[in-house]
Structures are given as structure tokens and as C-alpha cells.
Amino acid sequence: MTASSLRWGPFSLRLRGRVVLTNLGLCALIILIMGIGITTGSYPVDVAGIVRVLLAEGDDVLAMIVVDNRLPRLLTALGVGLAFGLAGEMIQTLLRNPLASPDVIGFSAGASVGAIATIVLTGTTWFILPGAVSGGIAAAALVLLLSWDRGLAAGGIVLIGIGVGLTLTVVSNLLMVRIDASSAADVAKWLVGSLNSRSWTDVGTVWIGLLILAPLAFWQQFALGRLIFQDDVAIGLGVPLNWHRITVVTIAIGLVAIAVAAAGPLPFVAFVAGPIAHGLNGATRPTLLSAALVGAVVTLLADLVARSALGGSALPSGVFTALVGAPVLLWVLLAQARKQRL
Amino acid sequence: MQSRPVLFVLTLVAVGCLGLLSLRIGIRPVDWSTTLGALLAYEPTNPDHIAIRELRLPRTLAALLAGAALGLAGALMQVVTRNPLADPGLLGINGGAALGVVIAIWGVGVASQAALVLPALAGAALASVLVLTLGGAMDRQGVDPIRLVLAGAAVGALFLALTWALLMLSRETLDVYRFWVLGGFNGINGQDLLAVGPFYAAGAALAVVAVLALDPLLLGDDTARSLGVRVGLVRLITIAAIIGLCGSTVAMAGPVAFIGLIVPHLARSFSGADIRKLALFSAAIGSALALVADIAGRVIIPGQEIQAGAMVALIGGPALVLLVRQHRAVPL
Amino acid sequence: MTSSLACERLSVAFGANQVLENLDFAVAEGKVTSIVGPNACGKSTLLRTLARLLKPTSGTVALNGQSIFEQPTRQVARQLAILPQSRQSPAGMRVHDLVLRGRTPHQSPLRQWSENDAAIVAQALADVGLAQHADRLLEELSGGQRQRAWIAMALAQQTGILLLDEPTTFLDLPHQVEILSLLSTLSRDKGQTIVMVLHDINLAARFSDYLVALRDRGILFHGTPEEVVTPQNIAAIYDIDGVVIADPTHGTPHVIPR
Numbered sequence: 001m002t003a004s005s006l007r008w009g010p011f012s013l014r015l016r017g018r019v020v021l022t023n024l025g026l027c028a029l030i031i032l033i034m035g036i037g038i039t040t041g042s043y044p045v046d047v048a049g050i051v052r053v054l055l056a057e058g059d060d061v062l063a064m065i066v067v068d069n070r071l072p073r074l075l076t077a078l079g080v081g082l083a084f085g086l087a088g089e090m091i092q093t094l095l096r097n098p099l100a101s102p103d104v105i106g107f108s109a110g111a112s113v114g115a116i117a118t119i120v121l122t123g124t125t126w127f128i129l130p131g132a133v134s135g136g137i138a139a140a141a142l143v144l145l146l147s148w149d150r151g152l153a154a155g156g157i158v159l160i161g162i163g164v165g166l167t168l169t170v171v172s173n174l175l176m177v178r179i180d181a182s183s184a185a186d187v188a189k190w191l192v193g194s195l196n197s198r199s200w201t202d203v204g205t206v207w208i209g210l211l212i213l214a215p216l217a218f219w220q221q222f223a224l225g226r227l228i229f230q231d232d233v234a235i236g237l238g239v240p241l242n243w244h245r246i247t248v249v250t251i252a253i254g255l256v257a258i259a260v261a262a263a264g265p266l267p268f269v270a271f272v273a274g275p276i277a278h279g280l281n282g283a284t285r286p287t288l289l290s291a292a293l294v295g296a297v298v299t300l301l302a303d304l305v306a307r308s309a310l311g312g313s314a315l316p317s318g319v320f321t322a323l324v325g326a327p328v329l330l331w332v333l334l335a336q337a338r339k340q341r342l
Numbered sequence: 343m344q345s346r347p348v349l350f351v352l353t354l355v356a357v358g359c360l361g362l363l364s365l366r367i368g369i370r371p372v373d374w375s376t377t378l379g380a381l382l383a384y385e386p387t388n389p390d391h392i393a394i395r396e397l398r399l400p401r402t403l404a405a406l407l408a409g410a411a412l413g414l415a416g417a418l419m420q421v422v423t424r425n426p427l428a429d430p431g432l433l434g435i436n437g438g439a440a441l442g443v444v445i446a447i448w449g450v451g452v453a454s455q456a457a458l459v460l461p462a463l464a465g466a467a468l469a470s471v472l473v474l475t476l477g478g479a480m481d482r483q484g485v486d487p488i489r490l491v492l493a494g495a496a497v498g499a500l501f502l503a504l505t506w507a508l509l510m511l512s513r514e515t516l517d518v519y520r521f522w523v524l525g526g527f528n529g530i531n532g533q534d535l536l537a538v539g540p541f542y543a544a545g546a547a548l549a550v551v552a553v554l555a556l557d558p559l560l561l562g563d564d565t566a567r568s569l570g571v572r573v574g575l576v577r578l579i580t581i582a583a584i585i586g587l588c589g590s591t592v593a594m595a596g597p598v599a600f601i602g603l604i605v606p607h608l609a610r611s612f613s614g615a616d617i618r619k620l621a622l623f624s625a626a627i628g629s630a631l632a633l634v635a636d637i638a639g640r641v642i643i644p645g646q647e648i649q650a651g652a653m654v655a656l657i658g659g660p661a662l663v664l665l666v667r668q669h670r671a672v673p674l
Numbered sequence: 675m676t677s678s679l680a681c682e683r684l685s686v687a688f689g690a691n692q693v694l695e696n697l698d699f700a701v702a703e704g705k706v707t708s709i710v711g712p713n714a715c716g717k718s719t720l721l722r723t724l725a726r727l728l729k730p731t732s733g734t735v736a737l738n739g740q741s742i743f744e745q746p747t748r749q750v751a752r753q754l755a756i757l758p759q760s761r762q763s764p765a766g767m768r769v770h771d772l773v774l775r776g777r778t779p780h781q782s783p784l785r786q787w788s789e790n791d792a793a794i795v796a797q798a799l800a801d802v803g804l805a806q807h808a809d810r811l812l813e814e815l816s817g818g819q820r821q822r823a824w825i826a827m828a829l830a831q832q833t834g835i836l837l838l839d840e841p842t843t844f845l846d847l848p849h850q851v852e853i854l855s856l857l858s859t860l861s862r863d864k865g866q867t868i869v870m871v872l873h874d875i876n877l878a879a880r881f882s883d884y885l886v887a888l889r890d891r892g893i894l895f896h897g898t899p900e901e902v903v904t905p906q907n908i909a910a911i912y913d914i915d916g917v918v919i920a921d922p923t924h925g926t927p928h929v930i931p932r
Contacts, residue, residue, distance in 0.1 A: 013787060156666060163660070233757075315510060318503075
């Protein structure tokens with residue numbers, strides 16, 4: 001085992017060679033995909049052109065394409081991927097199940113009810129975003145409230161989340177037939193999540209949120225590394241379980257909310273990030289940084305496919321995150337089944 | 343113990359009464375004598391009689407069939423997975439059927455209910471096999487309920503994502519789908535019933551075999567094996583029965599969740615642990631619940647209908663939450 | 675480093691089912707105490723309540739004179755370690771990873787791996803004889819080795835008190851003896867206070883300084899093995915008729931059911 005120690009005054013950390021390598025590799029991959037993303041498209045720009053734009057020497061068309069169009073889209077995708085990856089890994093560690101995702105605590109179902117409700121109430125599609133974000137937060141809060149029984153137990157959250165989630169899904173189905181066909185199509189597109197025509201506002205939303213929430217998330221990594229044990233062992237080690245569960249869930253909900261606000265739900269990113277990161281690291285302990293980076297890679301990759309000729313322009317990125325996620329889902333489940341058979 | 347046959351007869355009487363009520367209640371007001379007249383002395387020229395025979399009778403029969411099938415399938419599924427929370431809706435069958443239906447509407451332009459049976463069945467079979475295998479329901483060591491439910495949620499989410507992708511490509515499909523997904527019994531006619539009939543019959547026949555063979559499995563696989571039971575075969579038959587019953591129902595009435603989850607719990611308090619009695623009571627109570635949901639959906643908002651599938655879920659979701667909170671003492 | 679652990683008028687119930695009633699008990703410092711008794715007499719319940727894993731319906735558990743339920747859980751974890759009975763080890767975890775988590779109550783997110791931590795983990799691994807297996811996966815170990823790895827984790831916690839719930843279940847006889855010898859050595863050489871639940875009264879008598887016999891929601895007998903294990907007491911604890919002889923090699927009392 002290649003682990004080394006990082007010590008500086010009263011601070012100390014334990015670093016694992018493979019984890020550091022994985023993270024460096026993922027960073028390189030992110031830079032590569034973003035490089036491809038910014039240079040290719042219907043109007044190819046070479047590296048020299050990018051440099052000229054960044055030095056404010058390029059022509060206006062070039063500046064418009066790079067600064068107003070491609071850069072915000074890529075930066076939003078990067079931030080959203082990081083946020084979903086972090087949130088997914090936190091929830092999966094907390095519930096001790098690699099199959100959990102923020103969907104399990106009712107966020108997406110609440111978000112769709114909120115989104116459609118704004119159309120039914122106002123008759124316009126302008127308020128989909130705030131409606132969805134507040135609906136998602138409200139649903140997640142409801143699930144936590146109902147699961148609370150002198151503490152938060154992992155099993156209770158999962159089952160109550162599914163009960164609340166299915167009820168809300170039906171509510172959104174009922175609302176869906178109360179609106180006209182073109183609004184329904186808008187909602188459908190939004191519910192899948194899209195990175196089309198992102199603005200610098202979206203970049204701001206997700207990155208300001210990340211700057212606040214990501215440090216809090218990494219602060220919880222130490223506790224998360226102890227929550228992988230069953231409750232009795234974790235309590236025996238002096239970990240205040242309920243405090244960490246509430247904190248972790250709250251941070252995760254916040255991360256999902258900012259990501260949804262910037263790009264819509266983008267199914268499967270939060271779900272697959274953790275299992276892929278664990279596979280790369282060869283470790284079972286929570287690896288928030290790797291999961292966040294994997295989330296970014298998946299999102300950027302899906303968006304690249306959605307922008308390319310392969311995706312045409314009809315399908316939003318969210319469809320492709322699901323298609324990238326599906327094989328990984330099967331792989332995780334089969335690996336889990338194999339492990340149990342041993 | 344003695345009162346069980348009496349209880350069962352009472353349940354059947356209740357189902358019969360609900361059936362009659364379902365024939366009588368609707369937008370066109372009719373009285374009891376007309377309702378009974380339409381059944382016993384049918385006059386093909388009387389518009390009330392036509393409405394009851396052609397619209398309400400198939401609808402009522404559909405609710406009866408669907409409720410019984412879902413109740414029975416729920417009981418089978420809870421026994422075969424040893425999981426009190428198993429339900430065809432939770433385990434991805436509805437999601438699979440929905441994908442099958444959307445592919446059929448989008449790709450082939452299918453519009454009639456009857457032609458949706460096969461694609462819905464195929465989707466349901468694919469999804470349920472995926473969920474049960476990946477969720478560990480086929481493992482020898484027994485089932486981890488949480489893993490199974492999460493596998494259902496994950497596969498369901500995947501199929502939903504694929505469904506949405508197709509809906510995105512075609513607004514017409516979305517328009518058909520958003521009504522279909524609510525699940526309900528209105529608009530089902532005699533021909534639809536005839537189309538799904540054979541599938542129900544096959545599912546029911548398999549279910550009878552499963553019910554008779556499942557009893558030893560309650561004691562655990564190893565004990566069952568030592569009693570000479572072919573455990574794998576019994577599981578296979580049971581799962582085929584579940585897919586047949588649920589798939590036909592989704593094809594006929596759209597996704598109707600939660601009946602399969604709640605009904606066996608209600609039935610168990612009448613039937614005890616005996617699987618044969620549990621199956622009978624589950625089917626009867628399932629019918630009753632489907633009829634109640636269908637009737638309630640017709641009267642709850644005057645002049646408007648809430649589809650039975652949505653109605654059931656609106657009652658069932660909170661019921662699941664209550665169930666979990668009550669079971670809290672027992673680690674799930 | 676010694677800490678005192680005692681319970682006063684302790685009652686524990688699960689719903690309407692009263693498991694322990696008005697129980698008074700002080701743990702002997704620096705000694706090995708075993709809790710014995712028939713099935714379902716509340717042995718594990720007592721141990722888990724002593725470790726703050728269960729909340730009593732009335733009465734209290736005092737750690738160093740202060741209620742264990744009113745102290746921060748982290749502060750308790752620096753004085754008392756508990757190994758629950760059933761433990762799933764997370765898949766893919768290595769022995770060293772497990773043992774270093776015993777340092778949790780002494781660490782913080784900013785101070786996760788000091789030189790002191792490294793030295794204590796190495797010492798704990800050496801104490802249980804697993805130093806050369808530090809890099810192996812838990813699932814590769816034998817049952818006895820895995821149990822020793824968990825004990826090493828509890829040792830790395832550096833607490834004066836160590837509670838163990840049936841540390842010998844699922845182990846064969848040589849491994850049972852191996853684990854119990856290890857625990858009694860730790861107590862003798864390092865003054866570690868040990869309280870454990872044991873099924874086998876003969877092994878308990880051989881490896882413990884004190885026995886606590888539970889029956890009918892309370893403590894029936896409490897004393898040295900010689901005081902507790904007598905034919906009359908055995909009849910009262912287990913409802914069986916037996917003779918008690920002296921173990922031919924160790925001289926400790928040994929029950930032979932008639």
C-alpha cells in the first residue's frame with residue numbers, strides 16, 4: 001500500500017498514491033474534454049484563436065462564440081457535474097448503499113411537481129426554475145421530517161423517500177394533463193435537464209454555490225469515512241451520528257439545488273459518480289474529490305455527445321447522462337451481486 | 343379460524359355491492375331498477391341500458407380484474423422475495439411497461455389499447471427480470487429488502503429516462519403518454535377486455551400453480567430443497583405469473599401502483615400466513631380497492647374524473663409512509 | 675488512564691417488555707469481568723446500555739462519576755471502546771484502514787494522521803499480533819484474525835475500558851481460547867478494564883477475574899469465578915443440575931451438566 005503522510009504543524013493528512021493518481025488523471029481528462037469542447041463545434045476555433053480571445057485581441061465573432069456561448073456552457077457543465085458528483089457520493093455513503101442517489105430522498109419528484117405547478121398556477125413557463133428548486137427542497141425536507149424518529153436511520157429514509165417520491169410523481173402526472181401540449185413539451189425538456197444556451201448567470205449560480213458548499217462537504221469527509229460502519233461501531237468511535245446525518249443531507253440537498261437551478265436534473269450523474277470513483281480508486285472509503293471529478297467528466301462527456309452530430313440538436317444533454325449512466329448502473333449491480341455470492 | 347370462510351364470503355359480497363355501485367354511478371344518472379334491468383332484461387334501444395352495458399360494465403369488469411390481478415401479484419411477490427415491501431410498481435414493472443408502450447406508440451404508431459398489450463408485457467418482463475436479478479432476489483442467501491427496492495428504483499429511473507428521451511423526440515407520443523400514465527379504467531371496452539383476456543388467463547393459471555407450490559419456500563430455500571421442492575422452478579413460475587398478471591394490467595389500464603403493496607398487508611390480517619388463503623383474500627380485497635378508487639375518482643370532484651391509478655397512488659403513498667413508520671420497531 | 679464505569683438502579687425496556695430492572699453494578703477497574711446467564715436474560719442489553727448504545731428507561735450509567743448520556747459522545751469514546759456483536763466489515767477494507775479508524779475520537783478533519791496516531795496504530799497491531807498482516811484485506815483473514823483486527827481498532831482508541839459483546843461467537847475452540855487469552859493478557863499487562871458478554875460459563879470462569887450472572891431482569895450473583903460457579907448457583911442461573919470440578923490444569927471451576 002502506497003500511502004504517505006502529509007504533516008504541517010498541527011495539521012496532518014493521509015494520502016494514498018492511487019487516489020492522488022486517479023484525481024490527477026481525472027483533472028487531465030476534464031481539461032482535455034473542455035479543450036475539445038471549446039475548440040470544436042459548428043464554428044471551429046483553434047488554440048491560437050482561443051488565446052487571442054482571452055487576450056482580448058480576437059475579432060468580435062470569435063469573442064462572441066467563445067465568451068458568450070461555449071465558455072459559459074462548459075463552465076456550467078463542469079460546476080454542475082462537480083456538484084452532482086459530490087451530492088451523490090455523500091448520499092450514497094450516508095445511506096451505505098451504492099444504489100442510492102438524491103432521487104431517493106424525493107428531490108426530483110418534488111422538483112417536477114414544483115415546475116409544473118408554476119405553469120398551472122401562472123399560465124406561463126417563466127417560473128419553472130424557482131418552482132422546481134423550491135419543490136425539490138420542500139420534498140427532501142418532507143422526507144427527512146417523516147423519517148425522523150429519535151434520529152435518522154438509513155433504511156427509513158430510503159423507504160419513506162420512495163413512498164413520498166411515488167406520490168409526488170403521480171401528483172405531477174395529474175398536473176401534466178392540466179396543461180397544454182406545448183407547455184407539456186417544455187416541462188418534459190426541462191425535466192430531463194439541458195446545458196443548451198447557458199449564460200454567465202448559470203455559471204454564477206453553480207460556482208458561487210460550490211464555493212460555499214464544497215468546503216463544507218469536504219469538512220464532512222472525515223465523518224463520512226466513519227459512517228461506513230454500522231451505527232453501533234460509529235457511535236462507539238465517538239461519531240455523533242444524527243448531527244453528521246443532518247449536516248450531510250443538508251449540504252447534499254443544497255448542492256443538488258444549485259445544480260438543478262443551473263441545468264435541470266441531469267439524471268444519473270449523481271448516481272454513477274461514486275461507484276465509478278470507487279472502481280478507479282480501488283477503495284471503499286468515501287472519496288469526495290474523485291466522485292466530484294467523475295461527475296464533471298460524465299457531464300462534460302454527455303454534453304459533448306449532445307452537441308456533436310451524434311446527438312443532433314434535438315436531444316438535451318440529460319438524455320445522454322442517462323445513457324452514460326445505464327451501463328455503469330448494470331456494472332455496479334452485477335459487481336455487488338458477485339461480491340455477495342463469494 | 344372458523345370464521346375465515348364467512349369472512350371471505352363477506353368480502354365477495356362487498357366486492358359485488360361495489361361492482362353494482364360502479365355500474366350505477368356516473369355522469370348519466372340512473373336509478374337502481376334501471377341498473378339491474380340493464381343486466382337482467384337488456385333493452386338495446388334504451389340509452390341508459392346501452393351506457394351501462396357498453397361503458398360501465400366493461401369498466402367495472404376491468405377494475406375487478408385489474409384489482410384482483412394486482413392484489414394477487416403483490417401477494418406472490420412479497421412471498422417470493424420475502425420482502426414485505428415488494429410491489430409491482432416499486433419493482434420497475436410499470437416503468438418497463440411504460441417504455442414498451444412508448445416505443446410502440448412512437449415507433450409503430452400504435453393507437454388501440456389492444457395492440458399495446460404485447461409491448462407492455464415485453465417491457466414489463468425485461469424490467470422485472472433486471473430488477474429481480476440485480477436486486478439479489480435470486481440469490482441463495484435470501485433477499486436484502488433495501489437493495490431490492492433500490493434496484494427497483496434505479497432500473498425504474500433508467501427506463502423512465504429512456505421513456506422521456508423518446509417523448510422528447512415526438513410531441514404526439516408525449517400527448518398520448520401523459521394521459522396513459524395516469525392509469526384508469528374509463529374508456530375500456532369489451533374488445534379491450536377480450537384482447538387482454540388470454541394473458542390474464544395464462545397469468546392466473548400460473549398463479550394457481552405458484553400458490554400451490556410456494557408454501558414450502560416460506561421455511562427457507564434449504565428446507566424447501568430438503569423437502570424435495572425444485573426451488574428455482576417454483577420461483578420461475580411465480581415470477582412468470584407476476585409478470586403475466588401485472589403486464590396485462592398495465593397494458594389494459596396503465597400503471598396502477600400500490601394496490602399490490604397494500605392489499606397483501608390488509609389480506610394477511612384476515613387470512614393468516616397460509617399462502618392459499620392469502621392469495622384468495624388478496625385478489626378479493628384488490629378488486630374491492632380498485633373499485634373504490636375508480637368510484638371515488640368519479641365522485642370526488644363533481645363533473646371531473648380523477649383516474650383510478652392516480653387515486654390509488656394518492657392514497658397509497660401516504661399509506662406506505664405510515665407502514666414504514668409503524669414497522670420502525672422492527673429493523674427493516 | 676483508568677476510568678470508572680458503574681450503573682445505578684438501571685432499568686431497560688423494549689416497549690412493554692422489561693429487560694432489566696433496578697440493576698446496580700460497578701465494573702472492577704483493571705480486571706476482566708464476564709457477564710453470563712441464560713439466553714435472552716439481557717446480557718447484551720446490559721453491555722450495550724453500559725456503552726450508551728441503548729438508553730435506559732430509568733436509572734443511569736456513570737462514567738467517571740458523570741452520566742454517560744450527558745457527556746459528548748466523542749469524550750466518552752476516549753474513555754470507553756465497544757465492540758458490538760455483529761459487525762459487517764465494509765468490503766475492500768484493509769486491516770490497517772480498520773485499525774486507524776480507532777483513532778477517530780482523537781482526530782479532527784484537520785488532524786487526520788499525526789505521528790502519534792501512526793505509532794499507536796502500529797503498537798495496537800503489534801499487541802494483537804497482526805503487524806505483518808496490516809496490508810491484507812479483512813475478508814482474506816481467518817475468523818480469529820478478523821476478530822483480532824477489530825480488537826486492535828478498539829485498542830487504538832486508547833481507552834481504559836473495553837466492552838465486548840460475545841467476542842468468541844462463530845469461532846472454533848482454538849480461536850476462542852486465543853481471543854480470550856489475548857484479552858486477559860491485555861488486562862494483566864496493561865491494566866485494561868474489560869467487560870464482555872460470554873456464552874460459555876467454563877471459558878468465562880477460566881479467563882475472567884469476576885463473573886456477573888444475570889437472570890430475571892437482575893443480577894443474581896456477582897463475584898470471583900470460585901464464588902459464582904457452585905452447583906447451587908448454577909442450578910439457580912440455568913435451571914440445570916450439574917457438578918462443579920476444578921479445572922485440572924488451571925484450577926478454575928468447571929461445570930459438568932449431569
